[in-house]
Amino acid sequence: MRVKLTKVGHRFGDGPWLFRDLNLVLHPGHTYALTGPSGSGKSSLLSLIAGWSAPFTGTIERSTQGRISWVFQNPHGIPRRSALEHVMLPFLARGHSLVVARREAGVLLDRFALGSTADREFRALSGGEAQRLMLACGLAARPQLLLIDEPTAQLDMATGAEVNKAIAELVEPGSVVVVATHDEYTREACTDQIDLRLYHPSFSASPNSAPPTAGV
Numbered sequence: 066m067r068v069k070l071t072k073v074g075h076r077f078g079d080g081p082w083l084f085r086d087l088n089l090v091l092h093p094g095h096t097y098a099l100t101g102p103s104g105s106g107k108s109s110l111l112s113l114i115a116g117w118s119a120p121f122t123g124t125i126e127r128s129t130q131g132r133i134s135w136v137f138q139n140p141h142g143i144p145r146r147s148a149l150e151h152v153m154l155p156f157l158a159r160g161h162s163l164v165v166a167r168r169e170a171g172v173l174l175d176r177f178a179l180g181s182t183a184d185r186e187f188r189a190l191s192g193g194e195a196q197r198l199m200l201a202c203g204l205a206a207r208p209q210l211l212l213i214d215e216p217t218a219q220l221d222m223a224t225g226a227e228v229n230k231a232i233a234e235l236v237e238p239g240s241v242v243v244v245a246t247h248d249e250y251t252r253e254a255c256t257d258q259i260d261l262r263l264y265h266p267s268f269s270a271s272p273n274s275a276p277p278t279a280g281v
């Protein structure tokens with residue numbers, strides 16, 4: 066899926082503009098770090114990109130009606146279900162057999178270094194394991210668009226590093242990944258950056274600064 070944002074601006078009602086004149090093209094095979102200070106509108110922009118809400122101004126076009134997955138800041142799972150069962154569910158929901166779901170889920174768990182936790186209940190996973198499980202579940206839905214909100218916000222540095230390593234390996238040829246983050250290491254794990262500060266109405270580019278057209 067390719068996502069094109071044209072002159073996108075957003076505010077809530079008559080509140081202040083969060084960002085304006087956002088012109089971007091999000092390409093499959095790229096992982097975009099969406100950065101900016103707290104309150105700059107990162108989560109709001111994720112919702113706009115997902116199509117959950119409409120931008121106040123401008124347009125957002127998705128090239129296909131593909132599947133969209135979200136991974137939220139706080140890992141959420143079913144306490145007594147195993148890690149494997151969590152990852153199998155999206156495959157079963159799409160009509161795959163138990164055998165296929167188990168096999169594909171196992172591959173994904175291995176990819177996120179969770180193979181040894183396959184039979185462990187969700188409630189017994191560490192914070193980093195639980196967040197990596199959420200990434201595995203997100204990919205299990207085979208999304209064309211994967212949106213991840215602050216994946217390391219609740220984690221210590223070592224655990225955050227495990228998650229960032231998984232994010233660096235998320236890219237798949239057909240899908241766009243967007244990660245809202247404050248974490249510089251998460252930003253480094255991504256292939257591209259969208260810095261929302263550049264689109265805040267108070268931003269004025271100095272004569273020597275690059276124009277805010279990254280990704281167009």
Ligand SMILES: Nc1ncnc2c1ncn2[C@@H]1O[C@H](COP(=O)(O)OP(=O)(O)OP(=O)(O)O)[C@@H](O)[C@H]1O
Binds near residue numbers: 101102107109110245
């Ligand atoms: N539904 C809403 N109605 C009114 N204001 C909202 C709504 N959702 C978010 N806001 C406001 O819009 C601003 C941007 O919020 P948003 O959560 O998008 O920022 P953020 O950059 O993700 O912040 P953080 O890094 O703290 O998570 C905030 O001031 C927030 O209070």
